[in-house]
Amino acid sequence: MTDLKRDVKDEPELTDTGSLDDTRTTPVLDRGTVDPVYQAKAQVLNNAIQQIGMGKYQWELFVLVGFGWAADNMWPIITSLILPAVALEFNQSKPPLLSLAQNIGLLAGAIFWGFGCDIFGRRLAFNATIGVTAVFGLVAAGSPNFAAIGCFAALWSVGVGGNLPVDSAVFLEFLPGSHQYLLTILSIFWAFAQLLATLVAWPLLGYRTCSSEQSTPCTRSQNFGWRYFLIAMGGFSMICFILRFVFFTLYESPKFLMGKGKDAEAVAVVQKVAVKNHKISPLSIADLEIHDAEGQQGTDAAAALKRKLEKIDLEHVRALFRTSKLAYSTALIMFIWAFIGLAYPLYNAFIPYTLSSRGASFGDGSTYLTYRNSLIIAVLGIPGALFGGVLVEVPKFGRKGALALSTILTGVFLFGSTTARNSNSLLGWNCAFNFMSNIMYAVLYAYTPEIFPTKDRGTGNALTASANRIFGIMAPIIAIYANLETAAPVYVSGALFIAAGVLVSLLPFESRGKASL
Numbered sequence: 001m002t003d004l005k006r007d008v009k010d011e012p013e014l015t016d017t018g019s020l021d022d023t024r025t026t027p028v029l030d031r032g033t034v035d036p037v038y039q040a041k042a043q044v045l046n047n048a049i050q051q052i053g054m055g056k057y058q059w060e061l062f063v064l065v066g067f068g069w070a071a072d073n074m075w076p077i078i079t080s081l082i083l084p085a086v087a088l089e090f091n092q093s094k095p096p097l098l099s100l101a102q103n104i105g106l107l108a109g110a111i112f113w114g115f116g117c118d119i120f121g122r123r124l125a126f127n128a129t130i131g132v133t134a135v136f137g138l139v140a141a142g143s144p145n146f147a148a149i150g151c152f153a154a155l156w157s158v159g160v161g162g163n164l165p166v167d168s169a170v171f172l173e174f175l176p177g178s179h180q181y182l183l184t185i186l187s188i189f190w191a192f193a194q195l196l197a198t199l200v201a202w203p204l205l206g207y208r209t210c211s212s213e214q215s216t217p218c219t220r221s222q223n224f225g226w227r228y229f230l231i232a233m234g235g236f237s238m239i240c241f242i243l244r245f246v247f248f249t250l251y252e253s254p255k256f257l258m259g260k261g262k263d264a265e266a267v268a269v270v271q272k273v274a275v276k277n278h279k280i281s282p283l284s285i286a287d288l289e290i291h292d293a294e295g296q297q298g299t300d301a302a303a304a305l306k307r308k309l310e311k312i313d314l315e316h317v318r319a320l321f322r323t324s325k326l327a328y329s330t331a332l333i334m335f336i337w338a339f340i341g342l343a344y345p346l347y348n349a350f351i352p353y354t355l356s357s358r359g360a361s362f363g364d365g366s367t368y369l370t371y372r373n374s375l376i377i378a379v380l381g382i383p384g385a386l387f388g389g390v391l392v393e394v395p396k397f398g399r400k401g402a403l404a405l406s407t408i409l410t411g412v413f414l415f416g417s418t419t420a421r422n423s424n425s426l427l428g429w430n431c432a433f434n435f436m437s438n439i440m441y442a443v444l445y446a447y448t449p450e451i452f453p454t455k456d457r458g459t460g461n462a463l464t465a466s467a468n469r470i471f472g473i474m475a476p477i478i479a480i481y482a483n484l485e486t487a488a489p490v491y492v493s494g495a496l497f498i499a500a501g502v503l504v505s506l507l508p509f510e511s512r513g514k515a516s517l
């Protein structure tokens with residue numbers, strides 16, 4: 001990736017893409033759902049991006065956006081993996097407080113970066129989120145007490161919380177409508193992160209950590225594994241940040257610029273992407289300005305002042321509830337994210353403890369078997385993400401069908417895990433759960449940004465992510481007061497997944513085969 005900033009003069013001969021009229025895309029949202037001038041111009045930009053096609057710029061962006069997907073899953077898993085060791089070293093009676101601090105940071109990050117990227121743009125947020133995560137992840141390795149590691153977990157989570165709302169918006173806005181299924185395939189990075197975290201944790205946490213059965217106090221020198229683990233994973237995130245910031249030039253989203261009244265800059269970005277892909281785009285400013293007769297945003301001083309004042313009001317939120325159908329869709333997808341936001345961490349964040357404690361009751365709760373089983377579970381997530389990418393393109397099934405089925409089956413497999421009578425059957429149920437939940441998340445992360453218009457997409461992503469994080473905060477609180485040695489959390493989690501799957505079937509928009517606005 002060292003040549004990502006190579007001068008365009010060194011590129012091969014460019015290919016003409018023809019006329020904009022040669023390419024037509026069908027929008028996800030119905031006509032009249034969003035501002036008609038914006039919708040018309042967004043359609044022109046969709047056609048231009050579709051003509052340029054999937055090329056070098058989008059494939060590089062695919063990889064770099066994947067780093068954000070990886071961080072979103074990796075850091076919550078890191079917290080759950082270090083939780084037992086941290087609790088032993090600092091003699092903490094309520095270890096889930098660390099998960100609570102993390103979820104508060106995730107909520108703050110989702111709100112700040114999600115809403116913010118609709119105001120100050122995608123570029124700053126895209127680079128800053130993973131940078132914040134890396135810095136505070138590395139610093140956390142030197143934590144002298146439980147309060148310090150809790151603060152640093154909240155701070156690194158502020159970065160993590162912004163990754164998906166920002167990255168999904170960035171990628172979708174440069175993606176041809178014919179390739180929007182790649183938003184689903186991106187979840188392979190999400191699954192890979194779980195595998196990577198488990199592989200690195202095995203030698204560092206599995207054999208360089210105090211035992212809960214030792215009679216002497218756990219000291220820092222005996223328990224350095226979790227600190228090495230944070231250094232390793234923080235270093236990985238720092239490498240991701242450097243690859244994004246130093247070796248790649250991210251252009252501002254053309255539809256974001258157009259939504260701000262900067263048509264000339266939007267056209268310039270499309271032309272740059274075309275050159276990067278060895279193409280020539282026929283798009284011109286006139287193709288956008290022709291729609292100004294319908295009432296385009298003003299550019300005088302008064303209009304500029306109005307736009308600045310709009311930055312501090314709820315304009316973007318109101319736009320997502322502009323019509324009854326769009327309001328219904330926005331509210332429903334928020335409830336779906338909220339239910340999953342409680343269900344997933346309630347079960348998954350405590351899987352290492354569950355495997356160890358229930359494995360011990362089955363007579364095989366050793367460190368080796370616990371991490372071996374965690375690794376097997378993590379591996380199953382990768383084919384799940386790939387299968388989700390295929391499933392969303394099946395005719396008459398699409399995003400909604402894939403999401404509803406995978407979400408309901410995720411809950412069913414959780415209920416099934418309560419019937420396990422030995423560690424192998426428990427492992428089997430957990431593998432099935434992870435396979436289906438990765439399909440679910442792969443489709444959910446792709447479908448959600450597709451049903452929001454670009455100018456409000458960051459805000460829409462922020463609303464759904466915030467609902468997810470708010471309910472996620474409840475999971476560690478429940479863990480503090482609930483008995484995790486019973487099946488109660490599993491039943492609650494399974495029921496929430498099934499309820500979310502039912503709600504998916506009620507969503508009004510199907511985005512398969514259509515271009516986002």
